[in-house]
Amino acid sequence: MGAAQSSPQADHVVTPQAEGTSVEFAPSLISRLATPASPSAPATGTDELVRRRLAAESAALRTKEAEILSSISSALEKENLDKDKGLSSEVLGRDIEEVREKVTRMAAERASKESPELVAAKEGVVACYAANPNTPLDCWQAVAAFKAEVNKLETAFVKSLQ
Incomplete structure (x- = not known):
């Protein structure tokens, strides 16, 4: 039964007799299908043309x-x-220099804008503390006068912003 199917002369497809059995192909058929077909002139030319394109x-x-x-x-x-x-x-260096110049200018403007009353109050506090190194609490009046001057300047500044 199996010997006839595997003989080398069989170049055909064997069909099974009953349903559910597998189909077996002859080895010569498989080898023919596995090797490239003999090149025919029109097919090869078209294939080559397509490959080039x-x-x-x-x-x-x-x-x-x-x-x-x-x-x-x-x-x-x-x-x-x-x-x-x-x-x-x-x-960045130029920007930093510009900021430094602005800070220096603002500090100079602030120092020049100090009122003479504030300068006098500040000097009064410094003089009082210098005169009373052991009893700084005796300078409360000079400190209160300085605070009053600062308060006046703060109030004027806030009003100028409104």
Whole structure:
């Protein structure tokens, strides 16, 4: 039964007699199907033409992709350079110098804006503490006068903001 199916002369498909049995193919049929078909002139020419076209299209797409990637990367580099220019050490150094100059100017303006009454009250407190190093509580009147002058300046400043 199985000997006839596996004989080397069998080049045909064996069909099973009963349902549920498996189909077996002859080894020569399997080897013929596994080897490439004999090249015929029209089929090979068409296949080769398609392969060449695919290769050309693939190369063109790769070239286009490379161009797009290079343009994107150059645009990103330019954008990053523009951002970095705003954060360079020279720019930051100039900004710091401007802030220092403003602080110095404001301190000088504040010192020049002190009223003569405030200066006199401040000097009175300093003189009192210098005269009474062991009994600083005796200077409460000078301190109260200084606080009153500061309070006047604060009130004037707040009114100027309103």
